[in-house]
Amino acid sequence: MAGYTPMMEQYLAVKAEARDALLFFRLGDFYEMFFEDALTAARELDITLTGRGAGQEERVPMCGVPYHAAEGYIAKLIEKGYKVAICEQVEDPKASKGVVRREIVRIVTPGTVMESRQVGEALNNFIVGVAELDGRFGVSACDLTTGELYVTSFATVREAVKNVLNVYKPVEAVGDPAALAIVEQETRGSGRSVLCTERTSPEDLAWLGRQFPDEPWPHHEEVRRLAVARLIGYLSETQKRSLAHLRTVKAYDPQAYMALDAFTRRNLELTETVRDRSRKGSLLWLLDRTRTAMGARLLKRWIDQPLLDRDAVEQRLEAVEALHRDWMRREELRTELGEVYDLERLVGRIAYGTANARDLNALKASLQRVPAVQSLCREIGSDPLTHLADRLDTCSDISDAIEQAIAEDPPVSVREGGLIRSGFDHKLDELREASRNGKRWIAELERQEREATGIKSLKIGFNKVFGYYLEVTKANLGSLPEGRYERKQTLANAERFVTPELKEKEALILEAEDRMVDLEYETFVRLRDEIAGKIPRLQQLAEGLSALDVLQSFAEVSAERRYTRPEWSCGYEMRIEDGRHPVVEAVTENGVFIANDTELTPESAILLITGPNMAGKSTYMRQVAIISIMAQIGCFVPAKRAELPFIDRIFTRIGAADDLVGGQSTFMVEMKDIQVMTEQATERSLVIIDELGRGTSTDEGMAIAQAVIEYVHHHIKCKALVSTHFHELAHLETSLSSLRNGCMAVKESADGVTFLRKLVPGAADSSYGIYCAQLAGLPDDIVSRAYSLLDGRTSAIRETAAAYSEAPSKPPAAESQQVVQLSMFAESKPDVKPVKPASAAQQKLMEKIRKLDVMRMTPLQALEWLNDAKIQLNENGETL
Known part of the structure; x- marks a missing residue:
């Protein structure tokens, strides 16, 4: 450091203590940065980079920010992943004989930010x-x-x-x-x-x-x-x-706690949505009717960690039921909780020594609500709520101390005075009176000087440089008596003076005000430190109020959404009557959600679901998982009735995406998730797999899907919901004793296909993929060509699938593979005389005819259908 100025040597010594942080070095009213820190800060904060002489031949890079605006700049750096070391002056510059002593007072990092707004x-x-x-x-x-x-x-x-x-x-x-x-x-x-x-x-x-x-x-x-x-x-x-x-x-x-892996949290959208990672549209968003910030945080933790302790869950449900049935007191409780500030973070600031007088008043206002909260909990009459109320410490001694000491409307700064109530401290009251008397004396002096000089515009003012002064316009200078006024400053149109009497009174006033500010600050800090000694009591109170806030939130949303209290099965069985997906139901525009039953027992542990895209398979499977989670966090569930077992963990394989960072394809990601499931799932687990095996070829995908289903059935023996477009897998119902088929019902008519979103027993025979493509707006030529190809290849595909189902571990012979080889531009069969291709309308009509369930139609319905078809063709200028 040879050759540097004393100040720069001090900077380098301090910087050596925080090499991995950007050093904010306090110089007067600015925090300055030098060398590499300056280059980095100027780039990241988009501020001007300058230079400073440091005793060397070349100026060192420098940039700075005003100390009063530093918080915003520090926040930006923290968001970008930097650490910031804050170096302050720790002695009075007036008392220093050399370089002012400076020390690092705190290192701010992403994990140690204390400001709530950040x-x-x-x-x-x-x-x-x-x-x-x-x-x-x-x-x-x-x-x-x-x-x-x-x-x-x-x-x-x-x-x-x-x-x-x-x-x-x-x-x-x-x-x-x-x-x-x-x-x-x-x-x-x-x-x-x-x-x-x-x-x-x-x-x-x-x-x-x-x-x-x-x-x-x-x-x-x-x-x-x-x-x-x-x-x-x-x-x-x-x-x-x-x-x-x-x-x-x-x-x-x-x-x-119930184990939930990253994919399950994402797929079930527990705390954020898959699409844009926003809170709105998640289970957390739906259930959050909390009235306090600390309650909102606790709600998220409960959702992240569903309980496996039946007694603890029952305690929560008992409290929710009591709040659910007492609407009037629940509303009163919500009102009281709405007036409670964030006690946890108030306590944090008190402990840190950064709480101001307004924070203490917020603490007082919150504590004053606790007796009413206790009373309401006891009136509702539930044992868990009464026990919770008994554990709430009103901390009345703390609120009384704040009430007696802190002014009603104190300033934000704790260094400006105005913090302490009149009458709290006798010495402080004396200083205030001295200050008020001095200012009255100055006002009287101004009146006397005007009368003595005859200058009506004469006034007494104050600034931090000169203190109190008399100001006289230049036009009136001749009216001043000789020798009595001492000139201090000349302005463009006036002169400023002082008198011995004014300086003497000024000294008394300023001394009183300085002592007053210091005494107020000392009194405030002493009270803040006393409260800091009672932090465990405040933290325990915050825990109780947070839990109560979450419980009333559950009751509020359960009452509004018509949720019911779940019951617990003694063992394996899961029975849900008219279950609904809570979030999908909440965002459905017309408010109509098709409810579905679920029954998973040792005899029907696996439900193999087939059916078209957009028919509701994924929503149905997700709702079963979410109902289980809601029950195990102590909330009512969206169902007419629910008898549930305790689930130890949930696995979901829904909507796989490529892992670009890890260099893994969709199929590889899916297989790794399946591998984790096979290792960790138990009989108490719930497995949800959507479109298993779709990431590879049809033949291999179907083989893997069947092998996985058989493994779950034979080895894990847990509850599982599996959806698939491999309709050929429906035959597993005959070979796997605990597997049952289910499908999403579809209604076909002359106007098209209607997805009923109702789960019914049995297997679907079509995925309606081409119809979905048509709904998505694909060109008619593509849709027509797809229907044509489907018509010519369906039988071959089924033959190959049957071969796989008979011997899943053995690949079909080469000639079998050739049978199902598809060509997007296949010619007509050689034994059929070429004919004029059917139009798009004719193709669509033929497909509808193929799907007609003629045996279930009455003669009148058949005639009406045929007449509708004829009208549609005539409108297009075509015939049958």
């Missing part, structure tokens, strides 16, 4: 600590804004790691290199940016002991202790302040 009020912002030890993987997850801290562990299995990461969706991860490598691998291509920082500091366990001195760590698994230690050590070193709101480590076993 994170989103209804969202968590998790940073995870990870460790791997002896084949076990430990994960700790913390939301610094709310004080939540969780830890779990499991065998180091790729799918298990991915499932837990999908629960927390971390923006940042710290930990052992080996564990971080797994995190990076499992989040690659997820669309989420995760900043990873290696951490193996031996000091981490010391940080852990200081943060949680009473935690019985010997009772925890070692890999869990390491995961928490990595995280706490990192947070302690980067935040450089109290983490008093991190008081409890909530350890849990992943096996206590």
Whole structure:
């Protein structure tokens, strides 16, 4: 650093403490950046890059942002994945004899952002600590804004790691290199940016002991202790302040919750939609009638982790039922909860020392609602709600202390005064009176000076440079007495003066105001610190109010949507009467949704569903899974009646897409998912597969589909819903004792095909793919040609499919393959005399005739159909 100025040497020394962060170096009213940091910040923030002399021959790159606007610039850098180290002046420049002492006061990272508007009020912002030890993987997850801290562990299995990461969706991860490598691998291509920082500091366990001195760590698994230690050590070193709101480590076993892999969460659209990853259109969007931000966050966690504990689920359902039937008190409860602020984040700011007086008033207003909430819960009369009400701490001592101390409408800044109520502090009241008296004295002085000089425009003003002054226009300068006024400033049209009396009173006023501001700040900080000592009580209250908010949300949507309380089967059976897809029903324009029954028992564990595209197969299968999830989070379900088993995990294979990042095709992605299912599914699982085997050739796809179905039937023996266009697989009903056929009903008429969206027993004989293509607007020539090809090739395709069904593991002979070889431009059969090709209208009519169920038509219906067909042809100028 030889040759640099003292200030630049200080900068370089501070920068060495945060090499992986952009350093915001406070110089007066700006945060300045130098060298590579300046180049990066200028590019990312689109601000001007300049230079500064630093004692060297060449100027060093420099850019800066105003300190009062720094928060927005820091947020932009964090969103782009950078860390920002904030370096402040830590001594009064007036008292410094050399370079002002500066220190890093905090390092802001994606996982340590504290501002709610950057994170989103209804969202968590998790940073995870990870460790791997002896084949076990430990994960700790913390939301610094709310004080939540969780830890779990499991065998180091790729799918298990991915499932837990999908629960927390971390923006940042710290930990052992080996564990971080797994995190990076499992989040690659997820669309989420995760900043990873290696951490193996031996000091981490010391940080852990200081943060949680009473935690019985010997009772925890070692890999869990390491995961928490990595995280706490990192947070302690980067935040450089109290983490008093991190008081409890909530350890849990992943096996206590239903397992949902990334594809299942995406395919069922639990918290975001597949199309644009938006909240609207998801199950979370539908169920969210919460009134608090902390309730909205808890709702998402409940959806992410459905319970496997029947007693815990029944407690939730009991509370929901009580709220469901008492509409009036539920509405009153919603009103009260609507006045409760985000206690979790208020507590976080109090612990961090960033809460202002308005935050304390928000806390007071929230606490004042708790007695009414307690009363309503007890009046409703449900044991779970009464128990919850009894656990709510009103924290009246905290609200009373805030009420007595904090002004009704304080300023945002805690350094400007106006924070403390009159009458709270005797010394403060004296200073305020001195300030008011001084200002009255100045007003009286202004009146006296006007009378003494006869200058009516004379006025007394104030600025931070000169303090108080008398201002006289130049036209009136001759009216001033000699020797009494001391000139301080000359303006274009006036002169400013001071007098000894004015300076003396100014000193008294300013001293009183400075002391007053300092005393108010000291009083406020003392109160804030006292509240910080009671954080565990506030956090427990926040947990109770959040849970109550989610329960009333379930009751509200259940009442509005006519949901019913589910019942639990003793074992395997799943029976749903008039089940509905809750989200599809909610967004249906006319509000009409065709309900369907579901019955899965040991004798009918697998339902093989056939039918056309757009007929509702996928919606039906999804609704069965979503009903199970809703029941296991404690919500009523969209059905007339539901008897359900506890599902330990759900696998879905719906709508596969290429994994471009991993270099895998649609079919390979599908096969890998099937492989995971075969490894991890149990008898208590629910498997949903949509169009199994469609990613490869028809013959091989059908063979794989049958083999997978047989494996599920013979080995896993779980409940499964499988849809397919391979109608030939319907014969499996005769060979697999627990498989039943079902199809989506279709109504055909002279006007076309109507999809009834009703599941009925039996197998479909057509997928109506060409009809769907016609609905999509394909040209008539293509549609007509497709119908022609279908007519000439259907018999050959069926023959080949039959051959596969008889010997699925043996490929057909070469000559058999030649039979089904299709040509898009095949000529007419050689033994048939060429005729004039049928028109599009004639082709369409012939297809309708082929599909007519003549045996079920009355003579009158047949005549009406024939007459309609004749009219349609005549309109086109054609004949039969």
